[in-house]
Amino acid sequence: MTRTRAFRQVDVFTTRPTAGNPVAVVLDADDLTVEEMAAFARWTNLSETTFVQSPVDERADYRLRIFTPGGELPFAGHPTLGSAHAWLQRGGESASGSIIQECGIGLVEIKVDGHRLAFAAPPLIRSGPVDAPVLAKVAAALGISRRRIVDANWVANGPEWIGVRLTSGEEVLALRPDMAGLGDLLVGVIAPWSAAQAQHRGADYEVRAFGPGIGVPEDPVTGSLNAGLAVWLCGAGQAPASYVAAQGTALRRAGRVHVDTDVESGTIWVGGASVTVVSGTVDL
Template structure:
């Protein structure tokens, strides 16, 4: 059976500079075992599978798989899937707005006039966190002591660690063993470090998302969920000025994330480009 398939690059306007995502455009009839096998085969950070919605308010339902299992929510798969479906002419119930159904419920995606997409950051639980392992895990003492490290949980859990500057973020060379122990102590999916950029830059923050998978360090190119957690963290401190973040610099990517605050929602957005458009045999 041939099924429509796209591979897209999210949070970038230039191919090969963002975070890639595989989208299986119609997963009806595929078993959980097949979904998992396809995700392992694509070997990307996430692969999404589009299904008819179960909630009548949604335009579609999506299941999000990593090579290790299923996630209830993730940011760049949300935007990448929406982009792929819009490009394919997917009908929407409300023009200018997409409603995705996933493991955390309904997530709204806003369509901008320039083609950028933004998802509404899900609600989150914030828990301050402290652990002596942070220094050895990051091989750094350049912490921003005016802000507290915090676990932010929005279905996927991130440990946010503020550093003193963008350069301090770029200079981090993690210890894989200690980072793994730290993330086990915090019971999180990954760690995001962040620091402010100089005032003359186009973006305001440099961010990095660090994970340990199968005993090896993985740095995510651009991470929607971690940036959504960071926006929730700032909002909890009363910082609700729109900003832009830069991610992927250390691994030669050019991820750009726009964060916008409104009374109704916090929007995490960016551009997406299609790199592969075809079919997959299943």
């Protein structure tokens, strides 16, 4: 039965509206069916639409269902931060001091870090080298030779991301991928900026994310991918414990993802600013 529900559209990984990655957040979504949630996600046509529900696990503050236009995801980063922002803005309070989100991969901790929210990067559920035939397919679809790929690794933490490392941020921005060639693969590409470029851009790395198989040819700013890349690269000593990644440049966005490693616990926190752009109600 249709009823009026609280709604927010939040821009994530930015302090400036329209510069990050939007997520549509439907609050009070307990009674919505999977079919109704999926239909609304297709209708918004955003990379993700979320639905805040009462938790099943008593340790959680809320349960989050995350949908792309192509189906449900067990976890995604920018929807996690945007939904937490909307939940707090509406008056949500956590007894533990941190926000505990329940989702398809289990419980995810979210903390307030100054003017930013940050989630604890979940462990990889698939890691390790990418098989040669798959990597050859990725290189061909990206329009580059296999020799230009410095390294590649599975960095799946819900979404089945393949992480690809190139030499420079310029190479990342020059990519013109063949989306049909990527097929169902989820591919994230990262490379460092020079010291001079990093100072100019306010970012140490450039990242792009491609997921045509889930209805998102290029995602503006991707929390799950950046979390997986950080677990891989920081864990292998190929990236510093803390850095800033730029994403969305090729789409005329200006997303900034902050990665910070807690030296005592080893927890990798992935965060950024969020800003509400649309606030009101939706009839579903």
